[in-house]
Each structure stands twice: as structure tokens, then as C-alpha cells.
Amino acid sequence: MQLFTFFRSSAAYRVRIALNFKGIAYESVPVDLRPGEHHRPEYLARNPQGLVPALADDGAVIGQSLAIIEYLEETHPEPPLLPREPRHRAQVRAMALAIACDLHPLNNLRVLNYLRGPLGQDEQSVNAWYRHWVGVVFAGLETQARAHSDGRTLFAGCVTLADVCLVPQLFNARRFSCELAPFPTLTAVGASLETLPAFAQAAPAAQPDAS
């Protein structure tokens, strides 16, 4: 398998955690977002959406981190990233999707660049936008986490898809100096998860393209 990745990409970070957790060997192919390598024709031929990550496996290329992780879950079911019970799976997916669908797209690089460029917003306004959406989504997630977490993971002491989404989003929030004190459950769970090898080895600073 080849993972098209950028060390600081939180969506790629999710997939790196999932690959490590399941013990799947892969080759890391860096796509540097800073000079816009994701807009180059050779990358667009692989992922027409022009975003990282993308996973190449056996001749197929898959985009969208959650689609990739679901694919890994189906092809490599052990250890699982979703609980067995349908209701529990739905609760885990609900927390993961709050991050991946409601929060992350609002704060993505191309959205921030559109605020900075065509909409003429200064850095202070862009940061206010960023922190606002982190605060809104994390507030709901903190309440969900209090209902389901044992303090070590988001759901019942098992590492799940929700944890895979949480840790990269906490990394992003810290990079943008977001206020995290109102979210003690999320930060405690994040600190606990970061000690696990699958998470530590997926961290941006541990990647070959980190700079």
C-alpha cells in the first residue's frame, strides 16, 4: 500500500493512525501542500479532489480519510476500530463525523486561503474563524465524550474511529492556539491516546517529510 500524505495533514494523520493500529505496512509518499503539490496533474490523476490523503492499494486509489479507514476496517477487521453493537458503532461514528464532517472542512487550508485571499480577511479574522468552529464542535463533543468515555478513549475504553479523528484535531487546535481548557475530557483522552505506539508513530513530528 502507498499512502499519499503530508506530515501536518490531519486527515492523513487519521489514516496513519488506523494503518499503524491495524499493523498494516505501507509506503509513505509525501505530497507537500505548501508549494501546492496536491494541485499538480500527476496527483490530480490519482485524486481528482486534490486533497490528501489518498491510498493506493492493488491498482485502486481511494480518497477521503474515512472511506479509506472503512476500507481498512473491512479488509483488515482485526483489531477493530468500530464496536460490535450497531448502536455503539453509530455512537462512535457520530463523534467521528462531528470532527470529520462538521469541523474539519470549515478550517481546511483551502477555506482559510479563500478567507485570506478573495474575501480579504486578515490573519486575526482567519484565526477567529478557526477558533470559533473548534469551540462550537468541541463543546458538543465534550458532552458526548463525558457520556461515553472512561478517560482513556472516547468510547468505553476501546480505541475507535472517534479517537482516530480526535487526536489529529487536537493537534490542529493546538497549532492554532485554540482555548482547550473548557474541554478537559477531550484533552485527557487525547493525552492518553498519544502514548499509544499507533498514535505516537503517526504524529506529524515522526513523519519522514516533517520539516
Ligand SMILES: N[C@@H](CCC(=O)N[C@@H](CS)C(=O)NCC(=O)O)C(=O)O
Ligand atoms: N474530507 C477529506 C478532507 C481531506 C483534506 O481536507 N485534506 C487537507 C489536508 S488535512 C488538504 O489536502 N488540504 C489541501 C487544501 O486545502 O488545499 C478527508 O477526510 O480525506
